[in-house]
Amino acid sequence: MSTLGRSGVEVSELSFGAAGIGNLFTAVSDEQAYEAVEAAWAGGMRYFDTAPHYGIGLSERRLGAALRERPRAEYTVSTKVGRLLEPTDAGGDDLDGLVDGFAVPATHRRVWDFSADGVRRGLDASLERLGLDHVDVVYLHDPDDHAEQAFREGYPALEKLRSEGVIGAIGAGMNQTEMLTRFVRDTDVDVVLCAGRYTLLDHRALTDLLPAAQERGTSVVIGGAFNSGLLADPRPGATYNYATASGELLERALRLKAIAERHGSTLRAAALAFPAAHPAVASVLVGARSAHEVRDCAEQFAAPVPLEFWEELRAEGLLPAAAPVPAREPS
Numbered sequence: 001m002s003t004l005g006r007s008g009v010e011v012s013e014l015s016f017g018a019a020g021i022g023n024l025f026t027a028v029s030d031e032q033a034y035e036a037v038e039a040a041w042a043g044g045m046r047y048f049d050t051a052p053h054y055g056i057g058l059s060e061r062r063l064g065a066a067l068r069e070r071p072r073a074e075y076t077v078s079t080k081v082g083r084l085l086e087p088t089d090a091g092g093d094d095l096d097g098l099v100d101g102f103a104v105p106a107t108h109r110r111v112w113d114f115s116a117d118g119v120r121r122g123l124d125a126s127l128e129r130l131g132l133d134h135v136d137v138v139y140l141h142d143p144d145d146h147a148e149q150a151f152r153e154g155y156p157a158l159e160k161l162r163s164e165g166v167i168g169a170i171g172a173g174m175n176q177t178e179m180l181t182r183f184v185r186d187t188d189v190d191v192v193l194c195a196g197r198y199t200l201l202d203h204r205a206l207t208d209l210l211p212a213a214q215e216r217g218t219s220v221v222i223g224g225a226f227n228s229g230l231l232a233d234p235r236p237g238a239t240y241n242y243a244t245a246s247g248e249l250l251e252r253a254l255r256l257k258a259i260a261e262r263h264g265s266t267l268r269a270a271a272l273a274f275p276a277a278h279p280a281v282a283s284v285l286v287g288a289r290s291a292h293e294v295r296d297c298a299e300q301f302a303a304p305v306p307l308e309f310w311e312e313l314r315a316e317g318l319l320p321a322a323a324p325v326p327a328r329e330p331s
Contacts, residue, residue, distance in 0.1 A: 001046070002282035004190075004219040007162075007169035010075050011137045011283040013276060014301045015047035016040040017223060018063045020289030022055025027103040028289050030062065039064035039291035041075075043298030049193070049221075049285055050130075051080035051141055051173075052122065053110060055102040057129050062218050064130035073100030077132065078193075080141035080173055081122040082154065083110040114154035123161070134166065139193055147179060155187055175224075175241075177209040184212045196224030196241055197270035198275045200231055200256055201249065202265075203320050210280045219282040222275040226286075231256075231271040256318065263309040268299040270309060275299075277326045310311065 021033035028036075040048070047068065050059045060079060067075060085108040096206040099254035100110065113122070123138060138158055144149035150172075157228070158170040172183045173193030180192045192213070198220075205220075213220050226232040229239040234241035234253035236244050257267040276284045286297040305326060 004169045007190040009168040011047035015283045015285045016045045018050040019054045022059030023103040025144045033062040034066045035291040037295035047076045049078045055104045056108045060129040076136045078127045078137035080139045081119045082141040098251035100274045114149040116157035119157040137169045165213045177205045181208045184218045191219040193221045213280040220280045221283045223285040263306045265305045269303045272301045273305045277324045
């Protein structure tokens with residue numbers, strides 16, 4: 001277990017991202033969602049991340065139901081604020097684009113709100129959906145286009161909730177490094193969640209975010225280690241950052257896969273091991289929609305990747321010299 005900053009909140013090295021059980025792109029049943037969370041628990045995961053955005057509340061409801069019989073002191077839950085869910089009369093499926101691509105009836109609409117009132121209202125609604133009296137970590141969710149309000153109102157509201165003991169750790173979760181680095185340098189966040197920006201294909205967090213986090217003692221949770229699919233199964237039509245991967249990226253991913261297999265490993269194992277090796281990284285968050293996917297991630301994360309693999313990546317210019325690599329050898 002790792003501790004998030006100075007908060008005392010603990011997270012497992014491999015953690016469960018609950019967007020998939022919120023019907024991201026594809027519907028899953030309540031039973032499948034429950035089984036995925038059960039598999040995560042059986043695999044040693046004790047940190048579970050969700051958000052109102054994921055299936056307009058479906059992910060939070062399913063996660064809360066799946067964890068209800070577990071001892072509350074034995075797991076950590078994070079959710080996010082910045083999008084309020086308002087009822088709507090619209091019907092059909094909410095599949096209107098990549099950002100809001102969850103296969104759920106459009107019973108609510110997402111309304112951006114990083115105000116102090118919006119933060120408190122959003123957290124209260126999340127607690128109700130989760131069926132919990134508290135969550136351990138709260139992130140400002142994707143404040144890319146709302147920086148002024150997020151820093152001026154949203155962050156101070158989280159800081160106040162932390163000081164009141166309502167939540168344990170606070171931070172921001174985004175798909176970029178620049179604003180996350182600003183949060184690390186200019187505020188007293190405990191943790192930031194960086195999705196897709198520290199992977200075998202994207203090393204940009206190594207330039208600014210990770211050094212700043214190390215310097216400040218801020219924890220980093222890495223999401224999107226598979227870059228939304230390309231590093232899990234590189235093939236024509238595979239996705240990268242939620243869009244079809246370019247030919248150049250596919251070729252690079254296939255090259256990484258070939259090198260991994262030549263050293264008796266897998267690309268999935270290497271993709272999970274890479275971000276976990278950095279000392280600023282407290283946990284690697286894996287999104288999964290089924291028990292099978294969860295078990296595979298747990299098995300791949302536990303599998304050592306030969307040092308020769310990392311050495312070949314450096315020699316081929318596929319890995320920055322400054323990137324730490326796992327010091328684990330196969331037994």
